[in-house]
Amino acid sequence: MDTAIKAKGYQKNQKKILTKTNVMLYLMIATPLILYYIFHYIPMPGIIIGFQQYGLSGFKYWVGFNNFKTAFATFFFWEAFRNSWVFVAFGYIFVTPTPIIFALLMNEVRIKWFKKGVQTISTLPHFVTWVVIGGLFIQLLSPSTGYINLLIKFFGGQPIFFMSNAALFPWMFTFIRIWKNVGYSAIIYLAALSGIDPQLYEAAVIDGANKLRQVWHITLPGIRTTILVLVVLSFSSVLSGMFEPIFILKNSMNRSTAEVLDTYIYSVGIIQGKFNIATAVGLFKAVISMFLLFTANFLSKRVTEDGRSIL
Amino acid sequence: MLKRSTGEKVFNVVNIFFFIIFTCMMLLPIVYVLKQSFEVGIGGSLNLSLLPAKFSGLYYQMVVKEESVYRPFLNSVYITIVGTSSSLLVNAIGAYTLSKRELPGSKAFIYFLVIFPMLFGGGLIPTYLLMRALGLIDRYAVLIIPAMASGWNMILIRNYYWSIPDSLAESARIDGAEEFTVFFRIILPLAKPVLAAIALFTGVGFWNTFMAAIIYIRSPQKYTFPVKLREMILIQATSMKDAQMWEAMLMAMGFDPAQTAVTADGLSSAMMIVSMLPIILIYPYLQKHFAAGIMVGSIKG
Numbered sequence: 001m002d003t004a005i006k007a008k009g010y011q012k013n014q015k016k017i018l019t020k021t022n023v024m025l026y027l028m029i030a031t032p033l034i035l036y037y038i039f040h041y042i043p044m045p046g047i048i049i050g051f052q053q054y055g056l057s058g059f060k061y062w063v064g065f066n067n068f069k070t071a072f073a074t075f076f077f078w079e080a081f082r083n084s085w086v087f088v089a090f091g092y093i094f095v096t097p098t099p100i101i102f103a104l105l106m107n108e109v110r111i112k113w114f115k116k117g118v119q120t121i122s123t124l125p126h127f128v129t130w131v132v133i134g135g136l137f138i139q140l141l142s143p144s145t146g147y148i149n150l151l152i153k154f155f156g157g158q159p160i161f162f163m164s165n166a167a168l169f170p171w172m173f174t175f176i177r178i179w180k181n182v183g184y185s186a187i188i189y190l191a192a193l194s195g196i197d198p199q200l201y202e203a204a205v206i207d208g209a210n211k212l213r214q215v216w217h218i219t220l221p222g223i224r225t226t227i228l229v230l231v232v233l234s235f236s237s238v239l240s241g242m243f244e245p246i247f248i249l250k251n252s253m254n255r256s257t258a259e260v261l262d263t264y265i266y267s268v269g270i271i272q273g274k275f276n277i278a279t280a281v282g283l284f285k286a287v288i289s290m291f292l293l294f295t296a297n298f299l300s301k302r303v304t305e306d307g308r309s310i311l
Numbered sequence: 312m313l314k315r316s317t318g319e320k321v322f323n324v325v326n327i328f329f330f331i332i333f334t335c336m337m338l339l340p341i342v343y344v345l346k347q348s349f350e351v352g353i354g355g356s357l358n359l360s361l362l363p364a365k366f367s368g369l370y371y372q373m374v375v376k377e378e379s380v381y382r383p384f385l386n387s388v389y390i391t392i393v394g395t396s397s398s399l400l401v402n403a404i405g406a407y408t409l410s411k412r413e414l415p416g417s418k419a420f421i422y423f424l425v426i427f428p429m430l431f432g433g434g435l436i437p438t439y440l441l442m443r444a445l446g447l448i449d450r451y452a453v454l455i456i457p458a459m460a461s462g463w464n465m466i467l468i469r470n471y472y473w474s475i476p477d478s479l480a481e482s483a484r485i486d487g488a489e490e491f492t493v494f495f496r497i498i499l500p501l502a503k504p505v506l507a508a509i510a511l512f513t514g515v516g517f518w519n520t521f522m523a524a525i526i527y528i529r530s531p532q533k534y535t536f537p538v539k540l541r542e543m544i545l546i547q548a549t550s551m552k553d554a555q556m557w558e559a560m561l562m563a564m565g566f567d568p569a570q571t572a573v574t575a576d577g578l579s580s581a582m583m584i585v586s587m588l589p590i591i592l593i594y595p596y597l598q599k600h601f602a603a604g605i606m607v608g609s610i611k612g
Contacts, residue, residue: 049440131544132586210316270439
């Protein structure tokens with residue numbers, strides 16, 4: 001029996017690499033490897049376009065850092081750069097804490113069916129495309145036909161141009177981000193909360209701790225690691241994932257506070273055809289993202305319990 | 312049970328009240344658009360009811376009858392079915408190789424498929440130029456093939472393979488089965504739960520295909536449903552070009568633009584509901600697999 005396994009099956013400490021079994025296994029992973037090579041690795045050297053004069057017919061001549069200089073001298077680049085960071089800041093100040101508060105409050109709800117119902121409804125938007133979410137709010141907030149403005153008019157107010165007011169846009173966008181993701185993001189915190197030993201609460205009650213003190217001394221320390229890990233993990237992707245929401249919510253009135261680097265690269269590159277400038281801006285963004293990823297990796301060693309890093 | 316103080320009782324009531332308001336806020340945009348989708352020609356009036364004043368299925372008929380609307384819908388159905396099934400097959404087979412811890416090079420595969428692509432990438436323009444060089448611009452394949460293989464999904468499937476007891480595969484090997492046969496006859500049927508979870512999340516991803524379609528798809532008859540929906544949502548009567556497009560659409564559907572009460576908002580409302588419908592239908596199954604989904608989401612960032 002032993003020899004039968006060795007002859008046909010996979011063996012430990014194998015000396016020969018290209019056995020029939022191994023070749024078969026390598027063939028099984030060949031498709032993903034080839035697809036990754038084509039769609040992820042072949043474009044990588046393409047970043048050199050950022051250092052070239054590049055026309056519709058392709059490479060013309062090298063320009064060093066001139067494309068970067070051109071981009072950095074453009075007003076619209078800095079606008080997109082600033083807006084991206086405004087959304088990052090609003091994200092950490094408002095979007096990140098909301099699911100934690102949501103989970104803490106949800107944890108106190110004792111009615112099972114109510115809890116399940118609220119969770120089911122609040123989780124759904126996470127799976128719906130940004131186009132629909134954006135559309136829902138554009139209609140709800142429309143100055144002429146939107147429900148919110150109908151209410152405002154009903155109570156005698158003047159309609160508010162929610163989506164086409166540049167000063168209001170960062171707030172509206174932040175609200176919609178929370179609306180879309182609060183339920184889903186809370187799931188992981190609720191799981192962490194259910195992992196806290198109930199005996200700790202009982203002991204605290206005997207010691208005379210009220211609810212607030214229990215939350216401060218037991219609940220929050222209990223989910224501290226989860227919070228830190230998620231916050232640190234999010235560092236690496238703060239500048240990504242903005243294309244779809246902005247692409248649907250942006251309009252000619254709110255552009256000055258809505259445009260982000262992702263949409264800026266798209267309009268400079270794909271719409272205006274300035275491949276070299278768009279690649280330079282993309283590379284600039286990628287370098288910042290990579291710096292943040294390494295920072296996150298370094299910090300993650302400090303926040304995880306076993307000192308493991310995320311990379 | 313712990314005894315509750317008066318303060319806690321008050322808190323609990325306030326807390327429940329908060330969640331009732333919260334739930335109303337979650338539902339309001341969806342309920343309002345649902346109402347809009349069933350109501351023709353009342354828009355703008357001071358009607359605060361969330362039920363349609365006069366119930367009409369006209370906008371849904373338009374979705375089904377108007378080619379520029381149902382064509383993108385069918386395109387999205389097509390890329391969802393083809394994309395999900397091919398992606399599942401490629402990742403399930405590849406994950407089997409990853410599950411062989413002792414196979415020379417298996418660590419390198421993880422670096423190649425997951426770690427390195429996370430650190431470095433060509434970015435939008437070099438990827439676009441590659442697609443152009445491959446002749447993939449304006450073809451359905453550009454929405455499917457580049458999104459097919461996923462290192463993260465392979466890792467999730469691999470982890471499940473690890474949980475399958477090796478004794479089953481061993482006995483097949485003794486009977487003379489090759490690895491390929493072991494995988495298809497024994498491992499794959501046992502991995503149904505994880506494959507179902509991955510299929511659901513991949514399916515939602517393909518159904519929502521938007522950014523890739525915006526970048527690579529040119530001809531309107533190849534639009535995905537979200538791309539057509541965006542076009543409809545952003546039609547504003549104030550723009551001449553949009554107004555003309557909407558008028559042309561109305562005339563093509565047999566309406567007189569000067570007479571009809573049909574609005575672009577109404578049609579986009581119906582399209583939004585249609586776009587959400589498949590998600591709502593599979594939602595109970597999705598919910599069962601949130602744990603797997605969160606792993607996908609958290610690693611992808």
